[in-house]
Amino acid sequence: MTDDVVRVRGLRKRYGGVDAVNGVDLGIRRGEVFGILGPNGAGKSTTVEILQGHRRRDSGEVTVLGQDPGSAGRRWRSRVGIVWQDQSAAAELTVAETVRHFARYYPRPRDPAEVIDLVGLTDKAGSRTKALSGGQRRRLDVALGVIGDPELLLLDEPTTGFDPVARRQFWSLIRSLADEGTTIVLTTHYLDEAEALTDRLAVIAAGKVVAEGEAGSLGGRAQAGATVHWAEPDGTARSERTDTPTRTVAELAGRFDGEIPRLRITRPTLEDTYLRLIGSEDK
Numbered sequence: 001m002t003d004d005v006v007r008v009r010g011l012r013k014r015y016g017g018v019d020a021v022n023g024v025d026l027g028i029r030r031g032e033v034f035g036i037l038g039p040n041g042a043g044k045s046t047t048v049e050i051l052q053g054h055r056r057r058d059s060g061e062v063t064v065l066g067q068d069p070g071s072a073g074r075r076w077r078s079r080v081g082i083v084w085q086d087q088s089a090a091a092e093l094t095v096a097e098t099v100r101h102f103a104r105y106y107p108r109p110r111d112p113a114e115v116i117d118l119v120g121l122t123d124k125a126g127s128r129t130k131a132l133s134g135g136q137r138r139r140l141d142v143a144l145g146v147i148g149d150p151e152l153l154l155l156d157e158p159t160t161g162f163d164p165v166a167r168r169q170f171w172s173l174i175r176s177l178a179d180e181g182t183t184i185v186l187t188t189h190y191l192d193e194a195e196a197l198t199d200r201l202a203v204i205a206a207g208k209v210v211a212e213g214e215a216g217s218l219g220g221r222a223q224a225g226a227t228v229h230w231a232e233p234d235g236t237a238r239s240e241r242t243d244t245p246t247r248t249v250a251e252l253a254g255r256f257d258g259e260i261p262r263l264r265i266t267r268p269t270l271e272d273t274y275l276r277l278i279g280s281e282d283k
C-alpha cells in the first residue's frame, strides 16, 4: 500500500550465530496504532531499532516515512519520535528543564508545558528527574518522545513497570496521540494492552511474523469454535466444543426444561490464540 508509513520486506539481522530477525515483512498504515507482540528474544527490539535507524540490517527492504532509516538524515529523524527502554535524562534537571532542553533539538517542537500536561506530569514539572518514581520517569520518556511533534512514534515496551492506573492513563495518552494523527508502533508483552490499544498487531516468534491482523480476528480467532460449559443435575461439570453454540444451548434448554445449570459460553481469548501462535499452548 502506498500510504504505508512503515514498509518492511524480508528483513534479516544475525548476531553471531543467532538469527534475531529472519525474514520479517510488515506494513504499517498512517494513523494506526500497531502492536508487535512476541516472546523474549523473538526479535521485537531488534526490528524496532532497525526502524529507528539505530541498528543496521543484514538484508531486506525497510522504508520509514518514505526513507531508508539506515541512511536517512536529521530532517527524517525529527519526524520520528522514539521512546527508549531506558532514556537517560540528566538527574539534576527538573522535568520542565529536561523537556525544554529536548525541544531545542527539533525544528517545530510542541509546547513543552502542553506536553508535560499531556503525560500527566504538571504536578512534577518543578521536580528533579532523579526524584521521579519509575512510572513517572517513563511518562517523562514519553514526553521526550513526542516533544518534536513526530509523525511516527516508536515505543519499546512502554508500560513495563506501570501500575494499573498509570497503564490506563498511558493508553488514553496513546489514543489521544493517535487521534491527533500520529502513527504509533509499540512492542508489548501485555495481551490486554495489545487488545485495548492496537488497531492491528503482528506476532513475532523466532524472528518471523507468525500472524498479523486485528486483535479480535488474529490467527482465525473470530472464526474459532466456541465451548459451551454447563453442569449436569448431579453437579458434574461438562463442556462441548462447537461451531453452533446457539443450537447446543437450545438442545440443552430442551433437555433441562428451563435454566441450564452453570451455563457459560467461551471463545479463545487473545492469550489462548497468542500461545497457540507461538507454539506454547498447554498440550
Ligand SMILES: Nc1ncnc2c1ncn2[C@@H]1O[C@H](COP(=O)(O)OP(=O)(O)OP(=O)(O)O)[C@@H](O)[C@H]1O
Pocket: 015, 016, 018, 019, 020, 021, 038, 039, 040, 041, 042, 043, 044, 045, 046, 047
Ligand atoms: N547486541 C546483540 N548481540 C548479540 N545478540 C543479540 C543482541 N541483541 C539481541 N540479540 C539476540 O537477538 C535475539 C532477539 O533479541 P531482541 O532483543 O530483538 O528480542 P525481543 O523480542 O525484543 O525480546 P524481549 O521481549 O526479551 O525484549 C535474541 O536471541 C537476543 O539474544
